[in-house]
Amino acid sequence: MGDSMSTIINATTTNGVVIQPDNSGSLVLQTNNGTTALTIDTSQRAAFVAGTAALPAITTTGDTNTGIFFSAADTIDFTEGGTACGQFDSSANFKFNSGYGSVATAYGCRAWVNFNGTGTVAIRGSANVTSITDNGTGDYTVNFTTAMPDVNYSVVQSANYNQTTTKINSSLIRTQSTSACSISPHADNATTQFDCEIVTMAIFR
Amino acid sequence: MKKRIVYQNDEGGISIIVPAGECGLTIEEIAVKDVPQGKAYHIVDVSEIPTDRTFRNAWTWQ
Numbered sequence: 638m639g640d641s642m643s644t645i646i647n648a649t650t651t652n653g654v655v656i657q658p659d660n661s662g663s664l665v666l667q668t669n670n671g672t673t674a675l676t677i678d679t680s681q682r683a684a685f686v687a688g689t690a691a692l693p694a695i696t697t698t699g700d701t702n703t704g705i706f707f708s709a710a711d712t713i714d715f716t717e718g719g720t721a722c723g724q725f726d727s728s729a730n731f732k733f734n735s736g737y738g739s740v741a742t743a744y745g746c747r748a749w750v751n752f753n754g755t756g757t758v759a760i761r762g763s764a765n766v767t768s769i770t771d772n773g774t775g776d777y778t779v780n781f782t783t784a785m786p787d788v789n790y791s792v793v794q795s796a797n798y799n800q801t802t803t804k805i806n807s808s809l810i811r812t813q814s815t816s817a818c819s820i821s822p823h824a825d826n827a828t829t830q831f832d833c834e835i836v837t838m839a840i841f842r
Numbered sequence: 843m844k845k846r847i848v849y850q851n852d853e854g855g856i857s858i859i860v861p862a863g864e865c866g867l868t869i870e871e872i873a874v875k876d877v878p879q880g881k882a883y884h885i886v887d888v889s890e891i892p893t894d895r896t897f898r899n900a901w902t903w904q
Binding site: 750752755756757758759760762763764766767768769770771772773774778780782817832 | 847851853855857858859860861862863864865866867872875876888891893895898899
């Protein structure tokens, strides 16, 4: 279809329209200026043009500045309203805006848990956690489903003790390994460990 | 899960493993994974664990 003729293909059977390349090559769809828009190769893979934030390669009818494009090698980009909003870069980093002000790398929460450390100790909710270990008063270990790559992760934790006279003002990290992290909520005097009704912990890496 | 895993810890007390319901492992698989290697353990019903934790550090397993 390299000439100026336009060809309209109509379905004439109940099977719809079937377009087949010859036995040797890919199916290539071009726009009327001869630019390749889509290639379906002999392995049945569809390859689109790279596109841009304003004109993404994969989009939808009626909202053509929103979709997926490819700004560089080994990179997948997302755009909304013609503005880039997310990316998986060539180092497998996930970047998004989400109110940050620019598309920047997001660092994931790799595990979290919320549990009751009093009475019948029980987990309320969690992710990437197989269990907690109650080692004694105010002494808990959180066991990860998938281990951390090293021990250099950040532990964010908080605890609530249900007495107005005692305030939990620190929750110490007792031990930190790739497979588990042990914590101890402490009160004002920082020497006594307390069982707490609400204990939460999140791991960032 | 209504089960708990109990083992004696190195401080002379007992540790009690509380499974996460959403983890996708059975209680036996959690025991294999989270009980320190070489420690004997018992899988018990949660009703066997006292809820009064006043003397938690003095608990023993018999």
